[in-house]
Amino acid sequence: MPKTELKEYIVMRNREIENIRDLDVYLANGGYEMAKKALTSMTPAAIIDEVKKSGLRGRGGAGFPTGVKWSFVPKELNPKYLVVNADESEPGTFNNHEIIDENPHQLLEGIVISAFAIGANVAYIYIRGEFAYGARFLEQKIAEARERGLIGKNLFGTGYDVEIYVHRGAGAYICGEETALLESLEGKIGQPRLKPPFPAVAGLYAKPTVVNNVETLTNVPRIIEKGADWFRSFGTEKSPGTKAVSISGHVKNPGNYEIPLGITIREFIFDWAGGMRDPNLPLKFIIPGGASSNWLTEQHLDLPMTWDDMAAAGTMLGSGAMVVLDTSVPVVRAALKVDEFFKHESCGKCSPCREGTHFLVKVWERIDEGHGRVGDIELLADVGKQMLGKCFCPLGDSSVSAVNSAIKFFRPELDAAIDAQH
Numbered sequence: 001m002p003k004t005e006l007k008e009y010i011v012m013r014n015r016e017i018e019n020i021r022d023l024d025v026y027l028a029n030g031g032y033e034m035a036k037k038a039l040t041s042m043t044p045a046a047i048i049d050e051v052k053k054s055g056l057r058g059r060g061g062a063g064f065p066t067g068v069k070w071s072f073v074p075k076e077l078n079p080k081y082l083v084v085n086a087d088e089s090e091p092g093t094f095n096n097h098e099i100i101d102e103n104p105h106q107l108l109e110g111i112v113i114s115a116f117a118i119g120a121n122v123a124y125i126y127i128r129g130e131f132a133y134g135a136r137f138l139e140q141k142i143a144e145a146r147e148r149g150l151i152g153k154n155l156f157g158t159g160y161d162v163e164i165y166v167h168r169g170a171g172a173y174i175c176g177e178e179t180a181l182l183e184s185l186e187g188k189i190g191q192p193r194l195k196p197p198f199p200a201v202a203g204l205y206a207k208p209t210v211v212n213n214v215e216t217l218t219n220v221p222r223i224i225e226k227g228a229d230w231f232r233s234f235g236t237e238k239s240p241g242t243k244a245v246s247i248s249g250h251v252k253n254p255g256n257y258e259i260p261l262g263i264t265i266r267e268f269i270f271d272w273a274g275g276m277r278d279p280n281l282p283l284k285f286i287i288p289g290g291a292s293s294n295w296l297t298e299q300h301l302d303l304p305m306t307w308d309d310m311a312a313a314g315t316m317l318g319s320g321a322m323v324v325l326d327t328s329v330p331v332v333r334a335a336l337k338v339d340e341f342f343k344h345e346s347c348g349k350c351s352p353c354r355e356g357t358h359f360l361v362k363v364w365e366r367i368d369e370g371h372g373r374v375g376d377i378e379l380l381a382d383v384g385k386q387m388l389g390k391c392f393c394p395l396g397d398s399s400v401s402a403v404n405s406a407i408k409f410f411r412p413e414l415d416a417a418i419d420a421q422h
């Protein structure tokens with residue numbers, strides 16, 4: 001039983017209400033009442049203000065305040081778009097999938113309210129290509145809601161129209177990055193754009209666009225229902241609310257959890273996820289926020305899971321994807337696997353990332369295969385230095401996190417891996 005109880009689910013209400021994925025069940029539990037309330041009795045400015053007051057921060061990785069992002073959209077420029085980031089390709093992240101599969105109408109209701117708030121009449125859900133079931137399922141749910149007049153024209157007799165379209169990506173991790181996503185949505189190759197201009201001003205088809213994560217928008221109906229103060233009663237001052245977190249690796253109970261923000265990593269791993277799988281194999285390291293994040297070790301177990309605490313420790317909460325590894329894992333192999341992913345997913349636009357990820361993998365590979373050379377660790381560090389801060393988008397920097405983390409915490413193991421080969 002978890003020590004810190006969650007008072008109530010915000011985004012994973014399927015855990016409390018059976019079959020909430022069915023429209024009738026969702027409606028019987030107050031579903032779409034908040035869209036009605038927002039559209040019929042609130043102004044867009046009042047909705048943005050409530051979301052600002054709630055302190056909701058984007059759940060897609062960066063933790064940027066959602067209401068503030070919405071307020072950057074210029075009122076005078078039309079049309080505007082809402083784009084829902086359902087790409088979820090970070091290794092270890094699978095919490096958006098649960099929301100889509102099990103609580104889809106709360107996401108759709110969040111989209112209706114948010115689109116109204118920013119003045120958009122069209123919303124696109126960009127979903128990763130491999131998630132074929134999720135795409136078909138969402139289309140079916142949109143059709144159900146449209147039949148009942150909850151999505152489409154003249155909603156609740158207000159004259160406000162919103163259409164929601166599902167767009168399947170072709171399965172590229174970079175298309176989760178908001179500007180590459182927009183390029184892909186426009187039918188171009190999915191490569192990031194230079195910022196500024198930011199999407200809020202010039203996004204999809206160069207029009208004002210808000211890109212928000214699935215979980216972020218799923219919070220919105222409940223903020224409208226219960227208010228900013230209620231939302232702030234979860235989590236911490238600067239990281240209010242809950243976070244859907246996926247945990248995998250060597251824990252007893254891997255899976256998705258909705259946690260109040262601010263519990264410690266120790267509580268999460270040991271009280272929520274049941275602790276280490278094999279009592280004879282203790283924790284070795286943690287990749288706390290997806291493959292892009294810098295690693296942590298046992299000394300960080302008391303770190304609170306908030307954006308700011310994780311950033312202060314040199315890592316990130318990211319999209320909520322914790323991978324816990326025990327002492328059976330060789331560090332070289334783990335770093336190789338992480339960097340193979342980034343090499344594979346590098347979009348090729350800029351040379352520090354395109355070439356750098358290739359070199360990192362080449363060096364990790366030869367150490368892993370027993371052909372490591374004296375000086376290889378220094379070489380890895382040097383390649384990382386040439387990449388960090390010099391790549392066009394955060395993907396390139398992400399590939400350096402495994403290098404720097406391995407060197408920072410496991411230098412003797414890396415040296416021994418090379419020494420053993422001579």
Ligand SMILES: Cc1cc2nc3c(=O)[nH]c(=O)nc-3n(C[C@H](O)[C@H](O)[C@H](O)COP(=O)(O)O)c2cc1C
Nearest residue numbers: 058059060085087088089176177178212213216394
């Ligand atoms: C390489 C890369 C991959 C990303 N993948 C995702 C993703 O799969 N889903 C997501 O919501 N955000 C992803 N992001 C973050 C988005 O660029 C963007 O910040 C987010 O969708 C904004 O939504 P939010 O404000 O609701 O968090 C990614 C960023 C980078 C750099």
Ligand code: SF4
Nearest residue numbers: 347349350353393396
């Ligand atoms: S850093 Fe990598 S993914 Fe980003 S633009 Fe450059 S090549 Fe593409």
